[in-house]
Amino acid sequence: MSKGISIGELAERAGVSPATVSIVLNNRPLAIRVAEPTRERIRKLAAELNYRPNHLARSMQRQSTRTISFICGELANPFYAELVDNLVALADERGYRLLTQPTHWNLDREFEMLESVMTREVDGIVIFSGIFSQQPERARRICPPSQPLVVLNDPEAKDFTSVRFDLLSGMRELFTHLESEGFRNVALADDRHFPHKSAAYLKMCEEFDMEPRIFDFRFGDIDSIRNCAAQIASELPEVLIAASDQVGSMLIYFLAGAGVRMPEDYAAVTIDGTRLAEYFNPALTSIRQDTRLMAGGALEELLRKLENSDTEIRHLVLPTSVRINESTLFRGRRKELNRKKDDRMPLDTKPLSK
Amino acid sequence: MSKGISIGELAERAGVSPATVSIVLNNRPLAIRVAEPTRERIRKLAAELNYRPNHLARSMQRQSTRTISFICGELANPFYAELVDNLVALADERGYRLLTQPTHWNLDREFEMLESVMTREVDGIVIFSGIFSQQPERARRICPPSQPLVVLNDPEAKDFTSVRFDLLSGMRELFTHLESEGFRNVALADDRHFPHKSAAYLKMCEEFDMEPRIFDFRFGDIDSIRNCAAQIASELPEVLIAASDQVGSMLIYFLAGAGVRMPEDYAAVTIDGTRLAEYFNPALTSIRQDTRLMAGGALEELLRKLENSDTEIRHLVLPTSVRINESTLFRGRRKELNRKKDDRMPLDTKPLSK
DNA sequence: TTGAAAGCGCTAACAG
């Protein structure tokens, strides 16, 4: 009992063969040809004995686990956490489970996780990583482009279907807003882990004829973020754009430690726009990268490969937009902002079906 | 190639039997008895053909998937996200993978996920849920106590090994701090989803001879949180303790909308003490529930069952403690707080091995 | 209306 009962034992007790049990419990077309009393007896016995089909055996037979792997950096970053919640919800609707694999950006671990599709452990992979542009040959060797794989935010991975955000649109919208608020001195704090943030920023500086200033920090290194904050404090731009909600909140924290306060002394903007930004104090203006959109796009593409064995390689580009909040409004205008209820980010992602 | 190569095909090309290949590639003791040139030939061919053992077949044979399931509400709540990061890292050290299953607190879904251990999909389960105290009979039917299962934060689940936090210690420490700062009017905002938070609060109110006041909201219902904030604004306690970092940040947001500001108008404390609280503006005093401690305890207990088939039921109780931050310090003292670098929460959880 | 047999890919025990 502790180890569960097999279909063979169940069949024996029901006085039929394993095949019959399988057909009945799975409601296969042939089930109609099994006598009603037999069906009833099997079902009743299965419930009584708490029979559960062995998922491994079943997956092996059908050559599919109906599981998708999601490989990303870490969940403590709310952007990834939100993305996972959405992927799980959407995958569930399509009958798939999600195996989430945080790697802490350890390259070896990212490659190791990539293997899971080759070992048939999962049917497909969604991966948020730069390994395809950083080490293309190793990636291709471990996992040929024919594999069902969708790469997020790495447009250099030309061999694989990818989904990414177009930061230019959001950045342009942001600059328009900032300019209308009278800001001209706009800086960016970026680790250049993904190059398109800096690129979009520089482009907009040019377009709006502003002087660019990028403060660098090393990704995942808290001391470098602290140093970055010190540098920012000494130059103090009017507006600081942070590469992510998470880094933004840290910079604001360290700047406060240096006696520089937000929004009194400078305005802050973050990229991502998760709840962290929305419910910050004061709420942060952000370039929103909609995780539901990204989850939907990634899953759609992956399932197209999986279920229609469609091998076409596509590159989806998702729009970004600005959410204006208190952090970039001048004091007088802050009180005016009376956001309507429906504009608020919902507390939950859409409830799961069932 | 696209579908991968099997051990049989590999064996055929190497001119040996599947068994020999298996023994060599897994470095089984018998491998020493296989001639060196044969071993070399097999290894070389395996690399060339990019052979990967089928994980399903292997798991089926060894009757173990070396995968653990973690069932929780949602990852967008940073407490759970942090917990997952820690569980993944620790499980990895022990050679296990983690299958994370957010349920959005949907009861049916929680039960459904519980089945995964019965289907042998995973070797064991760590679950953060109240179903064992809420619907004990259904839970027991679906998953008998003999199953390898660890329940988090549900001490009513007497039949199962559990791991929970002792909020009393942290709450007492908090009240001591608050009293020393001169606060006497301390309220709690709680959804009573887990009853021990209110219980600890009430106990301390009694011990410190303060008047208790609990503001209720409905879990996962943003409008009720908004209403709760309105109620808080009208009564405005000196100190507000929020049931979680996440709800705390939301209440602070809504209170700001009502013109009540933190820390000027009231002091805020949250329970959890994740990065969200640490890097809030201003940093929030919190009762820290250390997720690494919880992850370690849960995994330890689960692996004890799994690897030593030790069936003893234990109830682990973890201490909580207070992190004092700017949010509960009076203005004059705020500047004094010059936290030492090593006290800061690390940016990353411990890096993964490998 | 049901059962028998083969096979999914791998490993362990036993034979040669």
Place this chain on the structure above:
DNA sequence: CTGTTAGCGCTTTCAA
């Protein structure tokens, strides 16, 4: 030193 065989639990095809 290496091969054969059986079996993990399930599904499917074919035969009765």
